[in-house]
Amino acid sequence: MHKIEIEAQIDLLSENKRLAEKNREFLRKKGIKAINIMGAIGSGKTLLIEKTIDSLPEIKFGVILGDVICRADFERVRKHDARVEPINTGKECHLDAHLISHVIEGFDGVDIILIENVGNLVCPVDFDLGEDYRVVMVSVTEGDDVVEKHPEIFRLADVIIINKISLADAVEADIDKMERDARRINGRALILKTDLRDGRGLNDWLNFVRRLKQK
Amino acid sequence: MSFASVIVENALRIAEENKAKKVKSLTVVVGELLLINPDQLEFCFNVASHGTILENSKLNIEVAKADISCVNCGKKYDEVVYLCDECGGFVSVKGGKEMILSKIEIEN
Numbered sequence: 451m452h453k454i455e456i457e458a459q460i461d462l463l464s465e466n467k468r469l470a471e472k473n474r475e476f477l478r479k480k481g482i483k484a485i486n487i488m489g490a491i492g493s494g495k496t497l498l499i500e501k502t503i504d505s506l507p508e509i510k511f512g513v514i515l516g517d518v519i520c521r522a523d524f525e526r527v528r529k530h531d532a533r534v535e536p537i538n539t540g541k542e543c544h545l546d547a548h549l550i551s552h553v554i555e556g557f558d559g560v561d562i563i564l565i566e567n568v569g570n571l572v573c574p575v576d577f578d579l580g581e582d583y584r585v586v587m588v589s590v591t592e593g594d595d596v597v598e599k600h601p602e603i604f605r606l607a608d609v610i611i612i613n614k615i616s617l618a619d620a621v622e623a624d625i626d627k628m629e630r631d632a633r634r635i636n637g638r639a640l641i642l643k644t645d646l647r648d649g650r651g652l653n654d655w656l657n658f659v660r661r662l663k664q665k
Numbered sequence: 666m667s668f669a670s671v672i673v674e675n676a677l678r679i680a681e682e683n684k685a686k687k688v689k690s691l692t693v694v695v696g697e698l699l700l701i702n703p704d705q706l707e708f709c710f711n712v713a714s715h716g717t718i719l720e721n722s723k724l725n726i727e728v729a730k731a732d733i734s735c736v737n738c739g740k741k742y743d744e745v746v747y748l749c750d751e752c753g754g755f756v757s758v759k760g761g762k763e764m765i766l767s768k769i770e771i772e773n
């Protein structure tokens with residue numbers, strides 16, 4: 451019996467990177483923009499998608515809903531005017547480029563794909579899906595220290611949404627602190643403060659989406 | 666869990682290519698910004714390697730630090746910030762996100 455030591459030097463994350471680039475290339479050729487919406491559980495990701503579809507009928511949306519198991523979000527969003535595909539991730543707490551690749555092939559003719567990632571602020575960050583933009587959504591009800599506790603996901607975001615601002619007083623959350631924390635970690639992201647129930651800030655988000663279609 | 670299965674898959678492939686009967690140990694380099702808890706990774710690895718030639722092998726985990734420093738004055742940071750609090754320059758973040766199977770020790 452021999453003992454052998456092998457210098458492997460294998461990049462274990464390269465497979466996802468390769469597949470993400472493939473997705474990106476596919477979408478670019480089709481002229482489709484993709485937005486990866488990450489965020490805390492219950493922060494309002496699905497409601498954002500519903501409002502976006504309803505408010506922008508001139509844009510054809512495809513929607514991918516990643517969830518650990520349940521189809522509740524799918525049942526909600528399918529009532530709206532968009533192509534909707536659920537992806538159950540099972541035990542995994544994030545979507546990956548491979549899961550997405552099967553679904554985007556069926557989205558011929560859409561302008562923008564909205565992807566709802568699995569609700570958590572840790573795992574999705576390391577899995578590029580091939581998206582053009584990364585959105586991170588939190589709400590004041592997670593506590594106003596939620597941004598500083600998860601710097602990595604906010605650092606890599608293009609848009610940061612602080613949602614449910616009408617509830618800030620009730621939960622004693624300091625919205626300005628959340629915005630300051632976001633700015634300290636990420637100086638180039640678009641930071642939006644919204645309330646999807648009373649509609650505040652929604653238009654700023656819709657303007658961002660409208661501009662994507664024109665690009 | 667997915668990180669552990671990626672380690673197991675790749676290690677098994679290399680072990681088989683080298684006609685291993687048994688794997689003694691593996692070394693994995695994990696970037697600190699991946700926020701992996703080594704204890705948990707080891708536990709998941711033990712579960713995922715069960716029943717394979719990786720079973721009972723030793724998983725060595727080396728944490729690689731990210732280089733977070735001001736591009737203007739060079740001040741180093743331990744946490745992710747965007748602007749330097751010394752000089753206001755941009756802070757760049759390099760590395761810290763890799764996961765590399767660097768070594769594998771087998772018996773054949």
Ligand SMILES: Nc1nc2c(ncn2[C@@H]2O[C@H](COP(=O)(O)OP(=O)(O)OP(=O)(O)O)[C@@H](O)[C@H]2O)c(=O)[nH]1
Nearest residue numbers: 490491492493494495496497569613614645646647
């Ligand atoms: N008051 C208030 N409630 C909101 C707002 N946005 C979302 N909600 C409510 O918060 C709950 C969760 O919203 P969802 O859109 O399901 O959140 P989600 O991020 O998709 O949740 P998961 O998919 O479970 O992670 C629902 O009851 C929404 O109606 C808001 O801006 N203000």
Ligand SMILES: [Mg+2]
Nearest residue numbers: 495496523566
């Ligand atoms: Mg949802």
Ligand SMILES: [Zn+2]
Nearest residue numbers: 543544572573
């Ligand atoms: Zn996780």
Ligand SMILES: [Zn+2]
Nearest residue numbers: 735738749752
């Ligand atoms: Zn500096």
